[in-house]
Amino acid sequence: MSKFKWLALLAAVAGLxxxxxxxxxxxxxxxxxxxTTTGTYAGVWQGSVCGRGLTMxxxxxxxxxxxxxxxxxxxxxxxFSGTVSGEPPATARLDSAGHDWWFELNFASYNQMxxxxxxxxxxxxxxxxxxTK
Numbered sequence: 001m002s003k004f005k006w007l008a009l010l011a012a013v014a015g016l017x018x019x020x021x022x023x024x025x026x027x028x029x030x031x032x033x034x035x036t037t038t039g040t041y042a043g044v045w046q047g048s049v050c051g052r053g054l055t056m057x058x059x060x061x062x063x064x065x066x067x068x069x070x071x072x073x074x075x076x077x078x079x080f081s082g083t084v085s086g087e088p089p090a091t092a093r094l095d096s097a098g099h100d101w102w103f104e105l106n107f108a109s110y111n112q113m114x115x116x117x118x119x120x121x122x123x124x125x126x127x128x129x130x131x132t133k
Contacts, residue, residue, distance in 0.1 A: 039110060041092075041110060042060040043133040045113065046131060046133070047130045050117060053071065053073060054069065055070045060084075065084050066080065066082075068080070080095060080097065081095060082095055088108060089106065089108055091106055092104075100120035101126075102118050103118070103129060113129070113130070
């Protein structure tokens, strides 16, 4: 193979590699959640609940979600588990371990959620939840 053909083949392979590596991510909601995992709810979610800061660290195994949540000002933390209905738009109920409160969430995408925080003693929804990852 001549030197010219070899270089042309090498350039074609490199160009193909760049084209495949630069494929657009259709699951991104444009929210700038760089570094998030596409196609999963797992990750670190930041937002608000009842006017307080909220951080949720979510793990996913199939449709099972589990993890931790932290409210700020004052700090309050716990763990949760539950199931998600599938791919976005999807719903999930995440129960707080050992407590009578839970989250009912709507996922508009893999990077955007909203919904409510509920307490049995309050008779239902206490406040709104919003978060992105």
